[in-house]
Amino acid sequence: MTTTAPRDEQLWSRCAGCSSLLYRKRLRRNLDVCPECGTHVRLGAPQRLAQLVDPDSFRALPDRVVEVDPIGFVDVLPYPNRLAAARTGTGLDEAVLCGTATIAGQPAVLAVMDFRFLGGSLGCAVGELITRAAERALADRVPLVLVTASGGARMQEGALSLMQMATVSQAIGVLREAGLLTVSVLTDPTYGGVAASFATNTDLVLAETGARMGFAGPRVIRQVTGRPLPEGFQTAEFLLRHGQVDMVVPRRALRGRLAALLAAAAGAARPAPAGSAAAQVASGGTAIAAVPAPRAAGSAPAEPAGAAPDVPVRSPVDRRGPGATPDPVDAWDTVRAARHPGRPTTLDYLDSAFDGFVELHGDRLGADCPAVVGGLARLDGRPVMVIGHQKGHTTAELVARNFGMASPAGHRKALRLMRLAARLGLPVVTLVDTPGADPGVDAEEQGQAAAIAESILTMTALPTPVVAVVTGEGGSGGALALAVADRVLMLRRAVYSVISPEGCAAILWPDSPAAPRAARALRLTAPDLSRLGVVDQIVSEPDGGAQADPQGAADELRRALSANLAPLLEVPRAALVRRRRERFRRFGAAGSLAVKR
Numbered sequence: 001m002t003t004t005a006p007r008d009e010q011l012w013s014r015c016a017g018c019s020s021l022l023y024r025k026r027l028r029r030n031l032d033v034c035p036e037c038g039t040h041v042r043l044g045a046p047q048r049l050a051q052l053v054d055p056d057s058f059r060a061l062p063d064r065v066v067e068v069d070p071i072g073f074v075d076v077l078p079y080p081n082r083l084a085a086a087r088t089g090t091g092l093d094e095a096v097l098c099g100t101a102t103i104a105g106q107p108a109v110l111a112v113m114d115f116r117f118l119g120g121s122l123g124c125a126v127g128e129l130i131t132r133a134a135e136r137a138l139a140d141r142v143p144l145v146l147v148t149a150s151g152g153a154r155m156q157e158g159a160l161s162l163m164q165m166a167t168v169s170q171a172i173g174v175l176r177e178a179g180l181l182t183v184s185v186l187t188d189p190t191y192g193g194v195a196a197s198f199a200t201n202t203d204l205v206l207a208e209t210g211a212r213m214g215f216a217g218p219r220v221i222r223q224v225t226g227r228p229l230p231e232g233f234q235t236a237e238f239l240l241r242h243g244q245v246d247m248v249v250p251r252r253a254l255r256g257r258l259a260a261l262l263a264a265a266a267g268a269a270r271p272a273p274a275g276s277a278a279a280q281v282a283s284g285g286t287a288i289a290a291v292p293a294p295r296a297a298g299s300a301p302a303e304p305a306g307a308a309p310d311v312p313v314r315s316p317v318d319r320r321g322p323g324a325t326p327d328p329v330d331a332w333d334t335v336r337a338a339r340h341p342g343r344p345t346t347l348d349y350l351d352s353a354f355d356g357f358v359e360l361h362g363d364r365l366g367a368d369c370p371a372v373v374g375g376l377a378r379l380d381g382r383p384v385m386v387i388g389h390q391k392g393h394t395t396a397e398l399v400a401r402n403f404g405m406a407s408p409a410g411h412r413k414a415l416r417l418m419r420l421a422a423r424l425g426l427p428v429v430t431l432v433d434t435p436g437a438d439p440g441v442d443a444e445e446q447g448q449a450a451a452i453a454e455s456i457l458t459m460t461a462l463p464t465p466v467v468a469v470v471t472g473e474g475g476s477g478g479a480l481a482l483a484v485a486d487r488v489l490m491l492r493r494a495v496y497s498v499i500s501p502e503g504c505a506a507i508l509w510p511d512s513p514a515a516p517r518a519a520r521a522l523r524l525t526a527p528d529l530s531r532l533g534v535v536d537q538i539v540s541e542p543d544g545g546a547q548a549d550p551q552g553a554a555d556e557l558r559r560a561l562s563a564n565l566a567p568l569l570e571v572p573r574a575a576l577v578r579r580r581r582e583r584f585r586r587f588g589a590a591g592s593l594a595v596k597r
């Protein structure tokens with residue numbers, strides 16, 4: 001609802017759905033649902049909590065956010081100024097409010113996001129706070145309830161915000177293994193990195209009436225496809241129809257429905273975890289199993305200043321590019337180098353850096369995505385499972401491979417092959433080269449957000465060594481879906497980013513072509529990400545780049561992979577998973593210790 005004249009702001013609101021002029025107190029009494037047309041007005045986190053939990057039962061967790069600005073991001077305003085404004089505007093420290101409470105007497109830990117705070121964007125502090133909430137749920141052995149409202153990852157924190165998708169997902173994974181219920185309640189809007197992680201990889205997913213959820217937002221999809229969207233696209237009813245949520249619940253029924261679910265879960269005497277995460281995954285198991293989660297809705301929340309709806313930029317077929325030049329110094333030059341159509345693709349590397357590749361196809365659920373290839377191969381004589389994004393060198397190849405943009409079927413094929421590798425005791429090597437996950441209408445209908453979320457969560461517990469290499473473009477959630485690894489390597493001229501520079505520029509500098517500036521602000525080059533700890537090793541490229549000497553590049557890649565894989569093969573599986581989780585757990589606090597007690 002928008003308000004009418006400022007003078008009347010406190011007393012009256014005009015409904016955005018039916019334009020009725022409503023007395024505010026009446027609206028509030030009706031839980032901020034229009035009594036005339038049923039439009040659900042967005043709620044801030046404190047108001048949401050007041051509606052959901054028993055009176056006086058909420059106890060905020062003691063964690064407090066300190067100032068963070070991990071990459072020194074400046075657009076037209078320095079990021080700390082935006083944070084300060086959001087704090088003043090909302091009275092909150094961050095975009096999520098976490099605490100313990102009871103709902104109709106049932107104890108739970110809640111994490112409630114607030115869209116007013118930089119678009120509910122997921123940054124290091126938000127990731128850390130939700131992770132701590134999950135850890136509290138584990139300690140108290142109570143369910144975790146997440147109420148989501150977010151435009152996506154917080155681009156002002158660069159790739160570190162992308163890492164939060166893994167950090168929070170693994171906390172959800174630990175609760176799954178402990179037999180503790182996790183529930184997400186999707187509210188309007190839930191998009192991007194939040195949709196593609198903890199909004200959809202929980203046990204149960206409820207959508208509030210009026211919620212929209214999706215991996216890509218409608219504006220981005222329209223821009224990419226050039227077509228109008230189907231009626232009701234990404235709405236709660238759409239999500240229900242496409243199998244992505246368990247139920248659609250009107251606001252007035254939400255508290256009662258949550259109470260009933262929590263009571264049912266509490267009533268089922270849950271056995272202690274029967275085995276390690278590893279065992280469960282390897283057996284195709286229950287805890288971390290492949291049930292595609294429901295997924296997101298996107299709305300066109302006018303791009304909040306923080307969130308990152310992204311338009312993948314397809315590689316142009318353009319043979320210009322950095323010729324025989326030294327490694328690019330400028331970030332934008334690196335972006336252009338990473339997109340060079342002459343760079344070796346995953347299939348090229350499978351031919352040149354590996355031996356005996358046997359491709360395996362299909363997600364076993366109805367499709368085979370050409371943008372993801374995978375199968376069995378040998379690396380220096382050692383059998384491995386290799387999975388990677390596939391682009392192409394010509395326009396025809398790029399079109400046939402959907403520019404390396406994976407569909408949900410691609411993510412599910414990757415997941416199937418990773419689980420197979422774990423069962424067979426094979427290490428996994430992933431080659432990441434994608435502008436981003438497919439942002440199409442079909443992809444949304446088939447559960448793109450949930451497919452990515454499940455892949456990320458599964459990789460946090462995969463009981464076999466995983467080494468990921470960003471070989472070209474590491475585009476946001478689609479890249480992370482193959483990059484939750486024990487060791488993350490990056491070619492010198494590759495890039496890895498929470499959002500494309502073009503997408504970032506369109507939001508922050510709408511009036512000027514600012515992609516080069518955005519590229520620099522995002523810290524997306526290999527040296528940047530190595531400094532931030534996102535990348536463990538930079539793989540050098542031949543003079544002029546990988547496309548100038550593909551066999552030289554393949555040799556470098558093979559040597560780096562072997563060197564990184566060998567020590568991992570000696571690590572017991574439980575220790576492997578524990579260390580991988582520690583690796584991603586660090587990113588929560590990486591933004592200079594985001595939270596203190």
Ligand SMILES: [Zn+2]
Nearest residue numbers: 015018034037
């Ligand atoms: Zn109305």
